[in-house]
Amino acid sequence: MSSIQLPDPTSWGGALLLSDLGIISADGADAANFLHGQFSQDINGQTAQEARLAAYCSAKGRMLASLLNLRPASEQILMLTDSQVLPGLLKRLSMFVMRSKVKLSDAGASMAVVGLLGEPAAAHLGDAAAGAPWGVQPVLNGWLVGLPAVLGARRWYWVGPKADAQALVDALPALDAGAWQWLDVMSGLPRIEAATVDQFVPQMIxxxxxxxxxxxxxxxPGQEVVARSQYRGTTKRRAFVVHAAAALQPGQEVFSSADPAQPAGLVVNTASANGVHSALVELKLNALGSDLRAGSAEGVALTMGALPYEVPQAEEAA
Structure with a gap:
């Protein structure tokens, strides 16, 4: 692919029920302290006005789930995670509750997540739309979470009761799921899916x-491995955006012409919009600059795209 014309998402807008995101609720006096000891994030210090990303890792430091946590009350944590990963995550966390005063439950029967995009959503939200990324506000019987803008397009999550979620979606133009997922990819914010559970140390993505x-x-769990990767400069892999002539799949291997006999990386998340197929892929840093292919050394050609943040790759590759 010699030249790729990316869609302009500033012309998109509306709302979408995000069925690919599930919600786990942790309730009780020990909810925050219990999760603080399980996740890569400071949960005890989290306030009701902020959402925080977190990783749940194995003892080897590999991510079993990625989460976005809200704390609407001092004794309640809401965890947004991939809906296919949720059952295993809930089961594993429940194994360690023991005598802690916390109840973990799948909140999907009563709550939902809505994706909001662009100017139609901003107009509907009014002053609440001006909130900072990862800020949380009570809005329309739920909670509005600001997300980083992607290619100039403003985005939000709304989390709350299912009936209110449907009313919010009905009040706005319908948003295409592929468009939202494509913006997820272009945001460079990785999500652990079923195909990539236990594959990545956090720094790798x-x-x-x-x-x-x-x-x-x-x-x-896994804290020593994650810290060692950070402070000993052992991160030799990073995540990058790529574009392809055909749709890719999470968990698909990526190969480099520099060493075609073995995989150089793994596809993390994928999406297609307006005929453009894009993916977030984890790559060996020494594969950068080579011819990259998906599936096999003779597979679909990949073209490097741009992340909205800087990746410190030069010193790590040395």
């Missing part, structure tokens, strides 16, 4: 660059 790892908090 830039999770610490976007605020998903707090290196000052106490211990959590």
């Amino acid at each position: 830039n999770f610490e660059l976007i605020g998903g790892v707090n290196f000052k908090k106490g211990c959590y």
